[in-house]
Amino acid sequence: AQSVTQLDSQVPVFEEAPVELRCNYSSSVSVYLFWYVQYPNQGLQLLLKYLSGSTLVKSINGFEAEFNKSQTSFHLRKPSVHISDTAEYFCAVIPTGTASKLTFGTGTRLQVTL
């Protein structure tokens, strides 16, 4: 079984400041990792994925996440946030080589203010 921990339920940050949203996981098997974003009144959108290869993955809107196997982490970072980044961010894992269920963390609400 897998579990995902997002320690920060809310992260307030000023616009143009850097941010890190933390994600740790536990699994007895290898996993793929994902970050999904949920804007207000919308569904879950895939932000980033780590399947294999380079442990640093980047999105088109400036977010990046680094897979750290030894620390079982997949933290999400952005060097300079915008008001439009205000949303709920979910970390999720799935066992490799499967189309099994996603196991989600509890989510982190990123609140960006001026």
Next chain:
Amino acid sequence: EPEVTQTPSHQVTQMGQEVILRCVPISNHLYFYWYRQILGQKVEFLVSFYNNEISEKSEIFDDQFSVERPDGSNFTLKIRSTKLEDSAMYFCASTWTVNQPQHFGDGTRLSIL
């Protein structure tokens, strides 16, 4: 870009009534899922479906729940006799093969009165 579509966006139902939530997955996808998110809580897996049968289900997915792919495009979740605690946002998701991310719809907000 192809999308997963869900209808209705909001469903209000009396306790004890049956409800059917509808989803149209992305057309070439083969694996289908239902998740739910109770207000303020995390997204929870309900059931996965592949090759016209349930491949995995959670303990939440009891005898009151069922899924169906009645034709080549729709994927439905039925709750036979709704309870107050079934109030949640229900998300449909799909993917076309293993090792690929799941794509989610915008959800149906189910409110049980």
